[in-house]
Amino acid sequence: MLRELVSARxxxxxxxxxxxxxTTTASAIALDQSxxxxxxxxxxTDPAxxxxxxxxxxxxxxPTPLAERLDGIEIDPDAAAAAHLEAVGQTLHELMPEHLRGEVDRYLRLSAASPGAHEAAMLERIAELVDTGMRDYDLVVFDTAPSGHTARLMSLPEAMGQWTEALLDNRRRSDRFGEALRGLGAGVVGADDDSPRDQRERRDQRIRHILFERRDKLERLRTTLADGGTTAFVIALAAERLPVLETIELRGQLADSGVGVAALVVNKRSPADGGELLAARHEMEEGWMRRLRDEVGALPIVETxxxxxxxxxxxxxxxxxxxxLGDR
Ligand SMILES: Nc1ncnc2c1ncn2[C@@H]1O[C@H](COP(=O)(O)OP(=O)(O)O)[C@@H](O)[C@H]1O
Ligand SMILES: [Mg+2]
Structure with missing residues (x-):
């Protein structure tokens, strides 16, 4: 069941x-598919x-070779954050007037320490790896960070997309305002190639290019995440109180971000015939399995x-x- 689901994505x-x-489940699936x-x-993508x-x-x-046809990557959160801030810094330097350069650099140094920057950076790296991964590989498997972190990450493309749109909107408005002002002072603008107006236009184009590129990258990620035919989100858990309750919550949060869960893997199931202690655990787990099935309806559940x-x-x-994958 899980193999069919994964083979088609x-x-x-x-x-x-x-x-x-x-990580165990992600690795086992990746190996099987390779x-x-x-x-x-x-x-x-888990910093741990x-x-x-x-x-x-x-x-x-x-990419590091792990097996035939299988490569692995551990995203370095600090390197991803540095690359992200460099890109943001480039945008801000283009957006802000020269005399505020010191302010911009101060802001960037502060941002580097904020948890939001790490999340945004991780997201940008994931977006890049979905792009290049789908180009160079048949399947890209993401082993993600614990629940809350991932749910937030999945809702970020939309939020960041809106933020970029707003920024572009502002630019458009101030462009129009600037043009109107320049219109009032007609004749001031020179005709030679490097006139202030040409410089301004080239700068505006660079800014638009940077912003559009990021917006498009996030937009592509959002489309891919929401497309159940291309992408599957699988939640791994144990048949215990906290993992079951968190899984139910995570599924809801993902649905709110437009991401549907394709299957659940309930791992480390205790045997019923492995002695008294394990039999007692098995019974306890059965209770949580019933709760889980009640909550998730027809969602496929695999037990390991x-x-x-x-x-x-x-x-x-x-x-x-x-x-x-059901071979035994
Ligand atoms: N079915 C299993 N039986 C026994 N040990 C397991 C099983 N699945 C995972 N483990 C072990 O449990 C630990 C946590 O698994 P891991 O895949 O690293 O979890 P996660 O990536 O969710 O933190 C690892 O030491 C792993 O080898
Ligand atoms: Mg792990």
Whole structure:
């Protein structure tokens, strides 16, 4: 069931609480798809990266081979934030008059320390990786940060899109105002190539180009996220109180951002026949499974067992994938 769902998509997001098995599930799916012949890019956006640990190799901010046809990336949040602020700085320097350059730089230094900058930067990097990933790979799998963070991130493209629109609107209005003013002083503008008016126009075009480029990038991300035929969002959880309640909440938050959840993976299910302690846990988990099913209706739910050993490394991940994808 999950394999059919993933095989038909180009982008997959894995979300959920910390420790429930997002990275394990994302890695197992990525490996399965690469073994089926697709070129797969596995991207970790969780600042608490653990792709490297799982695959037993150092994974960096550029594609690192993990298996045949499978590359991994761990987004470096600080590097992403630096690149983002550099781009924002460029826009602001173009927008603001020369004598405010010092102010702009002060603002940028302050922004660098704000959590919002890190989120916006992460979003911009995700947008880029969806673009380049869909160009260079058949499937891009995102192993995301714990729930709340991801839900906010998914609602950001819309908010940032609106913000950019407002900025462009302001520019258009002040452009018209500027033109009217210049009209009043007709004749002041020289005819040679480097007239102040030409300089102004070139500058305005650069600003528009920068703003439109960012708006389009976010717009493409928003379209891709909302397109259930291209993208699937899967939530991983454990059959315990907090993960179940958070999953129900996360699903609602994602729906508000126009992102539909395609399936749930309930990981680390305790066996009913593994002794008294595990049997008691199994019963408790059954209660939470009923609650979950009541809440999510027809949404597909896949259950994977608690394993004796942590599924680390390609072969163990392939074994976990067999549970996950219904081969055993
Ligand atoms: N089904 C399972 N059985 C046993 N251990 C598991 C299982 N799934 C995941 N783990 C282990 O649980 C820990 C958390 O899993 P991980 O995938 O890193 O979670 P997340 O990315 O959501 O924080 C890891 O040590 C992982 O090896
Ligand atoms: Mg993880």
């Amino acid at each position: 180009r982008v997959l997001f894995l979300g959920g609480k910390g420790g429930v098995g997002k 073994r089926a012949g697709r070129r797969v890019l596995l991207v970790s 990266h653990n792709l490297g640990h799982l695959w037993g190799t150092a994974v960096g901010p550029t 067992p608690l394993l004796a050993a942590e599924p680390v490394g390609a072969e163990a991940l392939a074994g976990f994938a067999a549970h996950l």
